[in-house]
Amino acid sequence: MLVYSLITSRYFSVLSRKAHEGALNTAKIDVAEARMKGEIGERERQGLTKQQISKIEADTSILETERKKDKAAAEASLTTKQTELDRDIQLAKIAAKRAAEARDAELQRDVETKRAHMELERLRATGVTQAMAAKETAKENTDANYYNLTKNADAELYRQQKEAEAQCEFRILASETMLCTDANRR
Numbered sequence: 001m002l003v004y005s006l007i008t009s010r011y012f013s014v015l016s017r018k019a020h021e022g023a024l025n026t027a028k029i030d031v032a033e034a035r036m037k038g039e040i041g042e043r044e045r046q047g048l049t050k051q052q053i054s055k056i057e058a059d060t061s062i063l064e065t066e067r068k069k070d071k072a073a074a075e076a077s078l079t080t081k082q083t084e085l086d087r088d089i090q091l092a093k094i095a096a097k098r099a100a101e102a103r104d105a106e107l108q109r110d111v112e113t114k115r116a117h118m119e120l121e122r123l124r125a126t127g128v129t130q131a132m133a134a135k136e137t138a139k140e141n142t143d144a145n146y147y148n149l150t151k152n153a154d155a156e157l158y159r160q161q162k163e164a165e166a167q168c169e170f171r172i173l174a175s176e177t178m179l180c181t182d183a184n185r186r
Contacts, residue, residue: 072178072179073179075178076175076176076178076179079171079174079175079178080171080172080175083168083172084168086168086171087164087165087167090160090164090167091161091164094157094160094161094164095157097157098153098154098156098157101149101153101156102150102153104149105145105146105149105150105153106146108145108146108149109142109143109145109146112138112141113139113142116134116135116138116139116142117135119134119135119138120134120138
């Protein structure tokens with residue numbers, strides 16, 4: 001019985017060791033599986049964090065680009081309006097100058113007419129024939145001067161208007177080019 005008891009005791013000891021080893025191995029597997037799940041979960045969280053950061057940065061970049069585009073469009077519009085206002089001011093100055101030149105020419109004609117009339121009166125005293133000839137000559141000279149002054153003023157006005165229009169067109173074209181360049185950069 002002692003042998004049986006030793007065998008049985010040894011059997012139970014081996015069985016106990018087997019159960020213990022099995023439990024130890026199962027525990028090791030459970031620990032490894034828990035570690036794996038923990039590391040996978042950690043990596044997933046890190047990946048989600050990176051994705052969220054990238055999405056926020058992309059949204060921010062898009063908003064910044066839209067703001068820059070809006071700013072460039074507003075600046076181009078301002079430049080265009082400023083150019084148009086400058087052109088209108090130049091045209092108004094040219095028109096005012098033209099009106100002043102026309103008034104000067106008219107006053108000059110009046111002065112020449114009065115001078116001719118005075119000359120006529122003086123010549124009447126010396127002779128009617130000479131006076132009539134002088135009057136006609138003075139009138140023709142006055143008319144010729146008036147015509148020349150008027151045509152010169154008209155030509156200058158036309159030149160200045162065309163120059164102002166050309167400057168306006170150039171500035172508008174430059175503004176549009178700048179707007180297109182800024183839009184292409186984005």
